[in-house]
Amino acid sequence: MRSICRCFLFFASVCLAFSTSSSTTDLDALLKLKTAMIGRRGSGLDDWNVSSSRNSHCLFSGVSCDENSRVVALNVSYVPLFGTVSPEIGLLNKLVNLTLSCNNLTGKLPEEIANLTSLKLLNISNNAFVGGVPEGIAGGLLEVEIFDIYNNNFTGRLPTGLVKLKRLKHLHLGGNFFSGEIPSVYSEIQSLEYLGLNGNGLSGKIPATLSRLSNLRELYIGYYSTYEGGIPTEFGSLSSLLILDMGSCNLTGEIPASLGRLKLLHTLFLQLNKLSGLIPAELSGLVSLKSLDLSNNDLTGEIPESFSELKQLTLINLFRNHLRGRIPPFVAELPYLEVLQVWGNNFTFELPQNLGSNGMLKKIDVSINHLTGPIPPRLCAGQRLETLILMNNYFLGPIPEELGDCKSLTRVRLMKNFLNGTIPSGLFNLPLVDMLELNDNFFTGELPDRISGETLGLLTLSNNRITGKIPPAIANLTNLRTLSLDVNLFSGEIPPEIFGLKMLSKINISSNNITGEIPIALGHCKSLSSVDFSRNNLFGRIPREIAKLEILSTLNLSRNHLTGQIPNEIRSMASLTILDLSYNKLAGSVPTGGQFLVFNDTSFTGNPNLCSPLLHVQCLPSQNLDGFSGRSSASSKVVIVIVIILVVLLGLVTAALKLKSYRKKCRESKAWKLTPFQKLDFKVEDVVECLKEENIIGKGGAGIVYRGSMPDGVDVAIKRLVGRSSGRSDHGFSAEIQTLGRIRHRNIVRLLGFVSNNDTNLLIYEYMPNGSLGELLHGSKGSHLQWETRCRIAVEAAKGLCYLHHDCSPLIIHRDVKSNNILLDSDFEAHVADFGLAKFLQGAGASECMSSIAGSYGYIAPEYAYTLRVDEKSDVYSFGVVLLELITGRKPVGEFGDGVDIVRWVQKTTSEISKPSDAATVLAVVDPRLSGYPLAGVIKLFKVAMRCVAEKSSERPTMREVVHMLTNPPPSPPNLLAM
Structure with missing residues (x-):
């Protein structure tokens, strides 16, 4: 008995020693992992330290252990981490769950992960891993059920060894740079329930063998890929499928009727392809379908009547096709319908008059069709309607009074119809509406005296028959940015209260019967960029206070009195570029110098008592150029001398106070602080040392850029922001910089770190040896930038912007897209720079209206003329200008005469072609320095550019669509030969 006990004790001690040894190995592995993954101080790994406790590693954040103190789960998402995963990961051979998602981990995936034979969940998504996925991994991960490497930088072919994972249920390889075909052997992973291959650069045919995945519930294989052929008809046998997303992947042919057999499918996304033919009536078999998106294809015919069986539908997207006929009455009977978007088709007849009666409708967009009849009165029956867009149709009659009580509305766009009657007063008092566009109709009556829509930013009533006075209550619209009342029958005076609106950017009341003088209060509205009071009956003087409008670019007071x-x-x-004072009764001399050097004679014609060499009218002595009469010139000179003395004294006092303040700031200024966003092998002193005159490589309105050589031999770009307060005194600024530091995309310049003290902010970027696209394209080396490189730069820059618009979290609008903000590395790969900073830095050290200015001259979208608020479509316009630069080799402005930019020049040049064709159009503007370019490719890029610079923002594609168009192979008709 004693010998048995001794044996048991010996065995127990051996097991304990082994367990202790294993747990010690786990502790060592975790500490080495921490060193490699480089958790920043305060990042969440601060507690990963050795202590006297034997099993202290089980208390590490993100670590879970079993009863033997072996690590079974490691979850360190959103830390963030900036290093690599070391081979020691293979020592944690009891791991069941390995989750490292949403960090900035780089490098290759270590082969040692294959040692994790107990692993069931592997999630390393949203990092920056590179290279291919080691095929050998599959040999060890036989137990894995979830394999998620989404959104990294993996390249090469899709790994085929994964077929060995017989228990695999969730496989997400999307958001990488995999190329080639989808391996047909994936059909052998019979346990698969989720397959995500979206967001890669795949090609070839979609293998029909995937239809053998009988357990598959979700399939995502679109976006950025360009497949050949269409949707395999065999996919109709995927009986367990819930979601089928094949959007934006170059699909051709017809939609297979066999898809109607997918009885469990609730989401079908086939948008942004080249699908043609009729919508199959057999899709009515999708009895569980909730979301249907067939938009942006070449579909024809009518909406099948059989779709009345799809009672679960909440979303119908059919826009941008060639559909015709009526919108069937059954659409209004769908009990759960929330979104109906069928714009850009050829639909006719009336909308179903009971549309919205289900009480669920949130968004309806039927614009750009041929619809007629009255607006359905019950669109907002459930008080859920947010977006109402009926523009560019033939709707008749008045706006239903019920819409004036729709408190949920945010956007109302009814312009370019045949609507009449009085506008319901309730529309001007809705609590959430931001956009109210009623222009180009036949509305009559007067505007209400009570107006209180505090969120309303855009109000356009142009080209109607509205009478009465302009109500002063418009001043209650505190967020109003655009007010367009032109081409109506308004009378009375301009209410001065309107100019108390701090956000107002554009006001147009031209072509009315307005009388009285221009209110002096106009000069108080500092955010105004465009003023048009032309074609009225205004009298009196032009107020001098108008010069206080520092960002005014357009002033039209023509055809008044x-x-x-x-x-x-x-x-x-200095910002005023368009001035029209023609056809008034102005007198005296036209001032000279300053901004008057910009204007031509058309700005002043029609004023008989004006004199100027510009008008070829000689000024008499009594018409003093400075605006003083001869009788008062002597006294005026005395006054001027006194004023000059006072100004000098005031200047000296101000300078003394500023000097005192500056010295105080210098004394109080704290030491520099470095905030890294990845592993940096240099110190703050190394950065500050580079701020020398000889290191300057660029200057702009936002700051000065220095080239800095760090001790490890790596060059960086250091941007010193001007006119900004310290990040430490602006928590919003610091938060935005932290967000920018987490942005990771191969076509976006990486923000390495942020250096600041009380007075200065320094942003540290990776250095781009080949400078900016603008400098290279328009400099002496532009001829060396040939077509293949230009085309690749266009695609890469588009992908970077697409990431900001669609995949970044939070989404970012660049607001200053231009060729000088597209930087090129040593391989001429494009990287978008200065992304989002115009937006994120707006609060520090600038006035509210000035901080809203975005963009560079020549790149600014047309809508900027009437609002300082830009959106992602403004970025698209700017990118279109960059594409035109790449095609023509010309700068956006300065080469085409006064007031003409590259877009207008291209439009004018191509419109003058006697026998227009795609080839003739492109050849008229293409850069003569280019040689050996494929004409078909240039034509395709030109067409994409012209879509991007469309006058109306709604007609421009999204950046996701731009990437799709650029990466699609162009057509190659036989007559288009290489030049």
Whole structure:
């Protein structure tokens, strides 16, 4: 008995020693992993330290252990981490769950992961891993059920060894740079329930063998890939499928009727392809379908009547096709319908008059069709309607009064119809509406005296028959940015209260019967960029206060009865580029110098009492160029001398106070602080040391850029922001910089770190040896930038912007897309730079209206003329300008004469071709320095560019669509030969 006990004790001690040894190995492995993954101080791995406790590693954040203190789960998502995964990961051979998602981990995936034979969940998504997935991994991960490497930088072919994972249920390889075909052997992973291959660069045919995955519930294989052929008809046998997403992947042919057999399918996304033919009536068999998106294809015919069987539908997207006929009455009977978007087709007849009666409708967009009849009165029956877009149709009659009580509305776009009657007063008092566009109709009556829509930003009533006075209550629209009342029958005076609106950017009341003088209060509205009071009955002088509008770019006061002299103060309005004072009763001399050098004679014609060499009218002595009469010139000179003395004294006092303040700031300024966003092998002193005159490589409105050589031999770009307060005194700024530091995409310049003290902010970027696209394209080396490189740069820059718009979290609008902000590395790969900073930095050290300015001259979208608020379509316009630069080799402005930019020049040049064709159009503008380019490819890029620079933002594609168009192979008709 004693010998048995001794044996048991010996065995127990051996097991304990082995367990202790294994747990010690786990501790060592975790500490080595921490060193490699480089958790920043305060990042969440601070507690990963050795302590006296034997099993202290089980208390590490993100670590779970079993009863033997072996690590079974490691979950360190969102830390963030910036290093690599070391081979020691293979020592944690009891791991069941390995989750490292949403960090900035780089390098290759270590082969040692194959040692994790107990692993069931592997999630390393949203990092920056590179290279291919080691085929040998599959040999060890036989127990894995979830394999998720989404959104990294993996390249090469899709790994085929994964077929060995017989228990695999969830496989997500999307968001990488895999190429080639989808391996047909994936059909052998019979346990698969989720397959995500979206967001890669795959090609070839979609293997029909995937239809053998009988347990598959979700299939995502679109976006960025360009497959040949269409949807395999065999997919109709995927009986367990719930979601089928094949959007944006170059699919051709017809939609297989066999898909109607997928009885469990609730989501069918086939948008942004080249699918043609009729919508199969057999899709009515999708009795569980909730979301249907067939938009942006070449579908024809009518909406099948059999779709009345799809009672679960909540979303119908059929826009941008060639559909015709009526919108069937059964659409209004769908009990759960929330979104109906069928714009850009050829639908006719009336909308179903009971549409919205289900009480669920949130968004309806039927614009750009041929619909007629009255607007259905019950669209907002459930008080859920948010977006109502009926523009560019033939709707008749008045706006239903019920819409004036729809408190959920945010956007109302009814322009370009045949609507009449009085506008319901309730529309001007809705609590959430931001956009109210009713222009180009036949509305009559007066505007209500009570207006209180505090969220309303855009109000356009142009080209109607509205009468009465402009109500002062418009001043209650505190967020109003655009007010367009032109081409109506308004009378009375301009209410001065309107100019108390701090956000107002554009006001147009031209072509009315407005009388009275221009209110002096106009000068108080500092955010105005465009003012048009032309074609009215205004009288009196032009107020000098107008010169206080520092960002005013357009001023049109023509065809009124204005008198007096033109204010000299307009000389200092540096932003004013369009001035029209023609056909008034102005007198005296036209001021010279300053901004008046920009204007031509058409700005002043039709004023008989004006004199100027510009008008070929000689000024008499009494018409003093400075605006003073001869009788008062002596006294005026005395006054000027006194004023100059006072200004000098005031300047000296101000300078003394500023010097005192500066010295105080210098004394109080704290030491520099470095905030890294990845592993940096240099110190803050190394960065500050580079701020020398000889290191400057660029200057702009936002700051000065220095080239810095770090001790490890790596070059960086250091951007010193000007006119900004410290990040430490602006928590919003710091938060935005942290967000930018996490952005990771191969076509976006990486923000390495952030250096600041109380006075200065320094942003540290990776250095791009070949500078900016603008400098290279328009410099002496532009001829060396040939077509293949230009085309690749266009695609890469588009992918970077697409990431910001669609895949980044939070989504970012760049707001200053231009060729000088597209940087090129040593291989001429494009990287978008200065992304989002115009937006994120707006609060520090700038006035509210000035901080809203975005963009560079020549790249700014047309809508900027009437609002300082830009969106992602403004970025698309700017990118279109960049594409035109790549095609023509010309700068966006400065080469085409006054007031003409590259877009207008291209439009004018191509419109003058006697026998227009795609080839003739392109050849008229293509860069003569190019040689050996494929004409078909240039034509395709030109067409994409012209879509991007469409006048109306709604007609421009999204950046996701742009990437799709650029990466699709162009057509190759036989007559288009290489030049």
